[in-house]
Amino acid sequence: MTPVFSHGDLRLYLLNLLDDQPRHGYDLMQALSDRTGGTYTPSAGTVYPRLAKLEEEGLVTKTVDGRKTVYAITDAGRAEVGARAADMSGIEAGLADSVRLIADEVRGSVRAAMKSLRADLAAASHQATTPTATPREDDARVRSREQLQRADAAVNAFRAQVRADLRTHVARGGELAASIVDDLGRALDDAAHAVAASLRR
Incomplete structure (x- = not known):
């Protein structure tokens, strides 16, 4: 099947989801599946490395809430989402x-x-x-x-x-x-x- 997200698009889409609200990893995976109508169900091995990279770049933070790790967007992450609004429109159209x-x-x-x-x-x-x-x-x-x-x-x-x-x-x-x-x-x-x-x- 043709990939739902082009190179780099998933990274931006994760940021966009976190811009809505903080989420834990499974919630992000479920949101991606739901918003693509089930055409794309990412694995933990796909999502977590990208979240780790976003954290390294200072675009998200993570906190432990019980047994869940919750990710939240930073101001720098919001700035990137805002700067790439046109890219997000294209991604949404593809979805x-x-x-x-x-x-x-x-x-x-x-x-x-x-x-x-x-x-x-x-x-x-x-x-x-x-x-x-x-x-x-x-x-x-x-x-x-x-x-x-x-x-x-x-x-x-x-x-x-x-x-x-x-x-x-x-x-x-x-x-x-x-x-x-x-x-x-x-x-x-x-x-x-x-x-x-x-x-x-």
Whole structure:
């Protein structure tokens, strides 16, 4: 996957997050994941060395709060964030593009799931319309009920995952563009129409 952050961008983004409020390392990692819509989940081995470098440069300080190490931006760090505001705008635009790509992936996943469901429904329909003995008809009904359970589980899992991702993103201060919701709505409408068309066959 193409890196979400170009060289040096992650350093500035960490400073920007700390400009909002002091944070501990895990909170920074979670914030990065949330603000990129899950496209980028940094490891401790990525974040902590950069924080250590920022501390060496006098741009952040760290204090121990119980078992957590909390990082806070310094005046020098704020000055750098302010001086590079234009760079931050470019980084934010790149992150917005990443979130749009997620919507595209969701749409593709829904289409793939609907294609599989259409195939299952077609197979079940073929079995149901083929003259067979009563036990086989019963088998077809059992298979249809099993497929219905699969469909229910897939829809519920999709709803729960997307709802959780969206709520977490917004709760963490991320921006949710109307275009993302519009894309999601269109993808769901397409999926619903595909299912309805398959059921009418």
